Amino acid sequence: MKAYLPLFFCLSSVWAQTPQSMAAPTPSPAPAATMPDLPDNKVIAVFEDGQQFTMGDFRKAYAVLPPQNQQLAIRDRKMFLQQWAFMRKLSQMAEKDGLDKTSPGRETLEYYRMMVLSQIKLQNQVDSMAVEPAEIVKQYDLTKEKYRQVKVKAIYIAFSSDSTTGSDGKKPLTEDQAKAKATKLLAQIRGGGDFVKLVKENSDDETSRSKNGDFATLRPSDNVPDAVRSAVFSLKQGEVSEPVRQPNGYYLLRADEVTYRPLSQVRDEIFQELKNQQYSKWLDQANRNTKVEYTSPEFLGLTPLTPTGK
16 A cells, blocks of 8 residues: 655645755744734635635644644744645545545545544544542552652762772772672761761762762662662661662762652552553553454464465
8 A cells, every 4th residue: 555645745845855956044943933813714825726725724734733833833834734635626626536435545534544543543532531639649559669769869889990090199999899898888888977077087989978978869660770779769867878889989879868759749640540540441451352253274373274375
C-alpha cells in the first residue's frame, strides 16, 4: 500500500523547496503567532465552487493539524487557505474519477479511517475515565514510600590503583585501605563520634566537605547508583550506612532527615498514575476480548505451503 502525504504537508514541502538564491536571510526567532480574534461565523475565504470557509472552520482544521504545522498555518494564513483549497480540489477530483472506490485508494481510505477512529476511541476512553479524590488519598497512603525523600550527609574515602604520590605529598589509598578506613570511621560514628567533624577531617569529596557533608536530598526515582539508593532508603533518620563501594571510593551515608513529599505536591502524579492504570486495564481487557479465528496454519507459518499455496 502506498503512503500518502498527510494533510498540510504540501505547504511544508513548498517552503522547503524554495531555492537558496531566493531565500531571505535567516531572521531572528519571531514570537509565537496567535490565533486571530474573530467570531466563528466570520467568513474568511470562499472557494471556487462557492463553498464558504469560516473562522470556526479554521479553528477546527487547526486543531487536527500536526503540532509542527500549527504555527505555519497561523503565520502564513493566506498560504494555508490556498493549500487547503488546493487539497480540497484534489480530493474532489479524486472522487469524481472514482479513485476512492478503486485500489489502492479504497484500501488506503479504509486503513486511515480505521486508524483515526481507533485513536479517537482511545483518547475518548482516557478522557472519560474518572478518578475520585478518595482514590488519590488511598493510593498516596498505599504507595507513600515512593514519595520518601532523604537528606543525606556523606563521607567519601577515595582509593586508586595508581600509587603515585599526589601534590599533597601523600600516596592514594588502595581499595583495601579505603575500606578499612571507612569501617574504622563508621565504628567511631556509631560510638558517638561527631559526623560533621569526621567529614571535615577525612572526606575526599571537596564539594560536600565544604558543606559539612551535605550530599543531596534523594528520592527513590532519582538516577543514582543502585547501591547508593539501596543504602540510603534502608536507613532511618540519623542512621549511617555500612561502607558503600563505588568505582573510585567508599561512601558512608547518613540519613540526616527523612521526610515525605506531601500529598499536595504529588496529587497530579497520582491522578495520572491511576488514570494510566485504568486505561491499561481497559486496553488489555478490550484486546483479550477481541476474538479471531485463525483459519490458515499455512499463513501463520505453522505448516508448509502446498505447491499451489492453497
